[in-house]
Amino acid sequence: MSPAWNRRHVLSLSDFAPWEYNTVLQTANSFREVLSRRTKKVPTLQGQVVTNLFFEPSTRTRSSFELAAKRLSADTLNFAPGSSSLTKGETILDTAKTYLAMGTDLMVIRHKEAGVPHAIAAEMDRLNSGVGVLNAGDGQHEHPSQALLDLFTICALLDPANPRLELLQGKKIAIVGDILHSRVARSNLWSLTASGAEVHMAAPPTLLPKQFADYVKASDTAGSSEGIDRKLFIHWELEPALQAADFVMTLRLQKERMTSHLLPSLREYYQHFGITRERLQQCQPHVKVMHPGPTNRGVEITSDIMDDPDMSLIAEQVTNGVAVRMALLYLMGGGKA
Template structure:
């Protein structure tokens, strides 16, 4: 397994080998998490700063727990109680944490490009500090897509999850594609793994330009991406269905008539899953608007729903990313 990245900011240029390195490393850490003592000393003495400039529950808690499971020290930043409220710039905040001895920074921000700007500043200063994008605006959310990939591949082969397992699989991504950084990162990872990705949403949440989204990446990777403005074509014979939260806080205009009408046309229910492969499984990155994107009974179904597995996978995958970026050794 090889790994040469100091930063993880986007999946657009990830290679198949890099995906498999993350999957195999996460698999080894999943085993660690089943032990009575769920800690390894791989990053002992290193400092991980979680700089979250917008609210988060799952991602922030997952990264914090992942760092602690690797025996790293953690620093947690909250914008509402920081010097940002007094006028300090984001780069100055990052340099303050650098001065405290931070080795890795996990960044979430409502504006696209902030993690990249901090990574550029760390490189300009010639310090060996890794930056991990935990979600920036409508750009990307790499660790979420990687944990989704790990969840799916582990379902197909728990002992050896690998990206080639998705070759020829049909995966439907349904919902607020326009505002979703999760969807963008998943498109990169799933198409690079050989899956057919079918996007489904109302036209206001899925512009036709999205059909050309994958053309901006490495032309050496053949990617299959399709868009639908009705739900049924995306669901027919689908192996996995990923439904996305309606991000009302990012919507600047009335893009939907009503939540009820959205659920009637694009909500995922048991009846609608009858169009899919009989072994279909459902994912959702959370948080979930029950009864809007997905029916409540389906969300809680222990067989059809992979939502709880996604949360569990998140710790192992984020351990893997911190380990790879931090240059630790599995112990």
């Protein structure tokens, strides 16, 4: 038996234990079955309020969390910064406390600056509010729910009836793209290496500093994930990362976060790191391709691969995102695994 779920907040995956990953995977699998029914709602969070505090644009994550909350029968509040009191000088913490006063039970927070969800969670704890905070992406830090839905997508493909962490033992997963600015990559590092998979990261040196590997080593030493043998490899060329890979995860070039000329041109990036059908021939014959979206077609990945149902898992990632976020809200809202 796994221990009882006792996380009030999900801010990072750096201190997730293997049993916690499996709890999320198994709970998400139950909700995936619920979402396949004609009646897709369950009353598990009826009477609770989920507030989406998104301080930066989002399509997939925001819509996914809103739908997940509604499928659990929760009431939802959606915050829009452009029409909020932030434009009048109100602080972010005061905004959060305003929603607390309205009876919010769970807050889902996205912000362009790292640490904002942590600051709000700390304030909720200081007030003994009992409110749970879920990080939906903060700056160049983490995006836990995206990494968990990526993990679920892979494990559910390998064993639809019983997705679990151990299925990735010995698998090779390549992560390619703008790793420097990617919170998705940082969260996926924790989840995928905790499974025993080999994670190979590939990007130009300007988008993948040599010190990136030290991020995992330093955080792991300070964290609570002792005993996990993390297998992380850094490449400044694409071929070594793709060689015999089981899964290839491409990342968007985040031009809006690039403050200097980190790439000569998008064309040159595509020539050296773009994922094409020809390049995927170096991978395992059964290789599957993933992308967290949104995608720059013809830059990070060709359209024919994206639209190939036998090779692409991109649509499954979006679909599974609702089930995984239902699982997180359910567990944080007091549900039993």
